[in-house]
Amino acid sequence: MTEISFQSRRSTVYSTKGVVASSQPAATAAGVKILELGGNCVDAAIAVSACLCVLEPASTGIGGDCFALYYEQKSNKVHGLNGSGRSASSATVDATLESLKNKDALRIPWNSIHAVTVPGAIAGWIDSIEAWGSGKVGLDQILAPAIDLAKNGFVVHEVSANIWKSCESKLKLQNPNLKANPFLNENGQAPKEGDLFFNPGIASVLELVVKHGKKGFYEGSVAEAVIKTTSSRGHNLSLEDLKSHTSSIVEPISIDFEKHRVWEIAPNGQGLVALLALGMLQELQNEGVVDIYSHKVNSVEYLHLLIELCKLGFYDSDEYVSDPDFGEAPLSDLLHKSYLQERSHLYSASKILDSETITHGVPNPINKSDTVYFTVADKNGDACSFINSVYEGFGSAVVVPEFGFCLQNRGANFNLTKGSKNALEGGKRPYHTIIPSMITNVNDNSLYAAFGNMGGYMQPVGHVQHVLNMTVFGMTPQQSVDTPRFCLCSDPTGLDRGRGADGPVSTPVTVVALEDGIPEEVAEGLRKLGHTVKSVSGNGRGLFGRAQIIKNIGKDGKIVYAAGSDPRGDGAAVPII
The missing domain is CATH 1.10.246.130 (Gamma-glutamyltranspeptidase, large (L) subunit, C-terminal domain)
Structure with missing residues (x-):
């Protein structure tokens, strides 16, 4: 082995029964709990992802996307899931340039409402469970830890607090009405390390998902709140764009x-x-x-x-x-x-x-x-490699006030050069x-x-x-x-x-x-x-x-x-x- 110079705060962890690794202790604990209840690595991964959406809102959220790889030991096969969302079905380069009031723009600015794409995470979670979950734990059990953290509060950790603090101005810029912004206090400040934080809005969304599955997010009151938010800012995302969203195996x-x-x-x-x-x-x-x-x-x-x-x-x-x-x-x-x-x-x-x-x-x-990236391996020899994101800090930082989550700004990754492979088009990832x-x-x-x-x-x-x-x-x-x-x-x-x-x-x-x-x-x-x-x-x-x-x-x-x-x-x- 080539010698290198580095300082470690931690030692490698070993296990013969399974292991969970994530960027937040409470999310890791949720994954461990699901494995102990008989769930597999995929079930546990979704529990971790849901918790991270609560615990690290600057890094990820239910308004974002996800991707997953699943290793199945009995077949020695690697499976994949694309849980990314699409642009508004009616989106065009010309209409976007007109809205931006900049005919020479090459990309959609991060803070433009047109950077918002359909959130794919919730559908990706459920589709992963349906495709590869153990069947031994229900969605109610898998999402219970995240619902509890959001409803009853969690303590903000150091790194998350630092990232949160760095996004204060962005959150205020996008949401001038601080009363409608659950991520800052009345003085426009982010929570500090050690603060207890609550987000009942996300808890209510996850409870609707437990009750109604994907329809709990992509139809009904949550979908209507999303479109109310985007429409009020001049975006052409529609209820049908949400309702028709699908993940891809x-x-x-x-x-x-x-x-x-x-x-x-x-x-x-x-x-x-x-x-x-x-x-x-x-x-x-x-x-x-x-x-x-x-x-x-x-x-x-x-x-x-x-x-x-x-x-x-x-x-x-x-x-x-x-x-x-x-x-x-x-x-x-x-x-x-x-x-x-x-x-x-x-x-x-x-x-x-x-x-x-x-x-x-x-x-x-x-x-x-x-x-946020995390990974889970279980006692069966299976493993799940999972990632969930809202793109930049708090994504677009546009809050859906009724339900306490931010919408991603993944559309900023399109370009506005007609004819190029990754140019903006309607209904495109x-x-x-x-x-x-x-x-x-x-x-x-x-x-x-x-x-x-x-x-x-x-x-x-x-x-x-x-x-x-x-x-x-x-x-x-x-x-x-x-x-x-x-x-x-x-x-x-x-x-x-x-x-x-x-x-x-x-x-x-x-x-x-x-x-x-x-x-x-x-x-x-x-x-x-x-x-x-x-x-x-x-x-x-x-x-x-x-x-x-x-x-x-x-x-x-x-x-x-x-x-x-x-x-x-x-x-x-x-x-x-």
């Missing part, structure tokens, strides 16, 4: 890397970025251009290699990631050995990619953003940053790990780092989440290309953010290669997201899990006993 996509198979959700998720980067790295390794095993984690050479391959992955994803219902991406071609080999040859160890000339590849001539991941063993497709890394465009970059940390450098889950990370960002001073999403390659310069713990001499070495680098410490470390990992280390048919939970969050990994 999907086939995950994967790539083989060093005797392991890495799994991601297919587009409209951005997991393709991670797979492309790992696939190109594998080709460079096969050809002897690099020897990843000889690299030192977070050295100049190591970071330059991953930065460049992730950038190439983002360029391709900007071109090909969008709603598959509006045109399938050529995934088999993009992940084919010959294409990955061709793209990997653009890598240079001595300089950065020329951002003025580099663009997406053409694999076949016929083909021209704050989140946008490019999505939230991505759960899994790793299986190539020889028998047995579970290796369920993991994820929150944080907008940090997510696929984080996935690449965690895959290498564990499969190449032999780190435990806790060591992997503790290790300082890098992130790729767009240049806020640069001109937007107006393609894909507003990610790291949307501007001519891609900024490399290095977390505190990566030496300054490494930053300077990257600058000498041509990278634009910034170092990030303190509360700014939220840029690098919060990761959770459960790894299967059992042998001879025995279940043994090792789990790690990110010290950048409030939560923990907790075993079943």
Whole structure:
């Protein structure tokens, strides 16, 4: 194992009966409770998700979206669910530009009501339970912990309080009437660490969902309140848009890397970025251009290699990631050995990619953003990798006052360039940053790990780092989440290309953010290669997201899990006993 320098507040957690890892202790406890009641990893994951919507409203909520991967031990198969919502069915680029009063706009601003898309989370929860749940616990039991926390109160933890505080001005801007804003007090202040907080509105929504299922959210009083809120601000979202919403059970996509198979959700998720980067790295390794095993984690050479391959992955994803219902991406071609080999040859160890000339590849001539992630593994050997988000802090920050939740602003991930793959259209799902991941063993497709890394465009970059940390450098889950990370960002001073999403390659310069713990001499070495680098410490470390990992280390048919939970969050990994 390559030696690295990091400080850990925690040790890896081990269990033979199951484990839950999330960013909030009470949410983790809810998952543990459902497993103890006889539920499986999917049942527990939904309980965790619901609790996090209450406990971390700046990061997630019932007004957001979700994605899930489910590993089924008896079949050694990975299943997927896309629980993302769509734009208003009547949305058009022209009408949006007119409403924005800016005919030259390339994207929908985060604070525009037109950034609101249909919330997909509630439907995703119920569809996950119906597809893969144990059948041994009911929806009433699964949602009971979240209802109790919302109705009877919970204590706000440190990291959540810091994120909440950073969103005060946003919440006030979007909701000037503080009496109708449950997330701030009468003085416009967020709760502090240690404060007791109540949200009876969300409790009432979840009670309606228990009673009526998906109709409790997508029809009736909740749906009417959502449309009342959006219509009053000039949005054309309709009751029919909510009523007709559906999740999609999907086939995950994967790539083989060093005797392991890495799994991601297919587009409209951005997991393709991670797979492309790992696939190109594998080709460079096969050809002897690099020897990843000889690299030192977070050295100049190591970071330059991953930065460049992730950038190439983002360029391709900007071109090909969008709603598959509006045109399938050529995934088999993009992940084919010959294409990955061709793209990997653009890598240079001595300089950065020329951002003025580099663009997406053409694999076949016929083909021209704050989140919560958590993972659960159960006594059956099954695992669920789950992610739920409202996109940016509190999403749009537009509150549905009758029910105490914010609507997501995922539509800000569309572009307004007509004819581009990810351009806004009616009833379309946008490019999505939230991505759960899994790793299986190539020889028998047995579970290796369920993991994820929150944080907008940090997510696929984080996935690449965690895959290498564990499969190449032999780190435990806790060591992997503790290790300082890098992130790729767009240049806020640069001109937007107006393609894909507003990610790291949307501007001519891609900024490399290095977390505190990566030496300054490494930053300077990257600058000498041509990278634009910034170092990030303190509360700014939220840029690098919060990761959770459960790894299967059992042998001879025995279940043994090792789990790690990110010290950048409030939560923990907790075993079943």
